[in-house]
Amino acid sequence: MEYYSSHINKLIEQLSRLPGIGAKSAQRLAFHILNMPKDQVEQLSASIVNAKANVQYCKNCYTLTDQEICPICNNPRRNRKVIMVVENTRDLAAYEKTGKYDGVYHVLHGAISPMLGIGPDDIKLKELMQRLSQDDIEEVIIATNSSLEGETTAMYISKLVKPSGIRVSRIASGVPVGGDLEYIDEVTLLRALEGRVEL
Ligand code: ZN
Numbered sequence: 799m800e801y802y803s804s805h806i807n808k809l810i811e812q813l814s815r816l817p818g819i820g821a822k823s824a825q826r827l828a829f830h831i832l833n834m835p836k837d838q839v840e841q842l843s844a845s846i847v848n849a850k851a852n853v854q855y856c857k858n859c860y861t862l863t864d865q866e867i868c869p870i871c872n873n874p875r876r877n878r879k880v881i882m883v884v885e886n887t888r889d890l891a892a893y894e895k896t897g898k899y900d901g902v903y904h905v906l907h908g909a910i911s912p913m914l915g916i917g918p919d920d921i922k923l924k925e926l927m928q929r930l931s932q933d934d935i936e937e938v939i940i941a942t943n944s945s946l947e948g949e950t951t952a953m954y955i956s957k958l959v960k961p962s963g964i965r966v967s968r969i970a971s972g973v974p975v976g977g978d979l980e981y982i983d984e985v986t987l988l989r990a991l992e993g994r995v996e997l
Pocket residue numbers: 856857858859860861867868869870871872
């Protein structure tokens with residue numbers, strides 16, 4: 799890559815660190831950016847910096863938001879007695895898109911994976927248990943992915959929560975094994991939610 803200037807190389811290198819972006823895509827994106835009008839490039843870089851500076855975890859459900867408490871937790875029409883536990887904010891967005899779930903969420907930001915060395919303390923699990931001990935909760939719906947990590951996490955949470963007497967359920971199969979929730983269509987998601995089984 800010596801035939802590019804060091805500025806171009808640096809841009810390619812930074813882009814190739816993004817998930818799913820290989821060396822070729824990084825090159826393509828870099829040249830696309832260099833061909834963009836200056837003001838568009840400035841808008842792009844400003845929106846990256848602003849998002850990073852202003853987005854934080856909701857103090858209640860830990861989803862990514864630009865307010866202290868996210869709009870879902872703040873909405874008086876949501877049923878605060880039902881908490882759906884998801885792995886990340888994208889999964890939350892997938893359920894929100896169905897428009898049929900009226901409870902609130904808890905975002906773990908990951909899943910337990912002994913293979914990758916990710917333990918219960920590395921995800922927002924303590925925070926979930928704290929919510930359950932403070933608030934009046936009737937049901938915890940575990941909607942982690944059906945991957946090995948998602949299932950391990952679901953089992954772990956169920957064991958933790960059950961002694962409290964709170965109902966614990968798991969979204970039904972129908973979500974393909976190893977499937978990432980965000981790629982599953984809304985009908986399948988709704989069916990998985992409605993067909994959830996008590997653990
Ligand atoms: Zn929230």
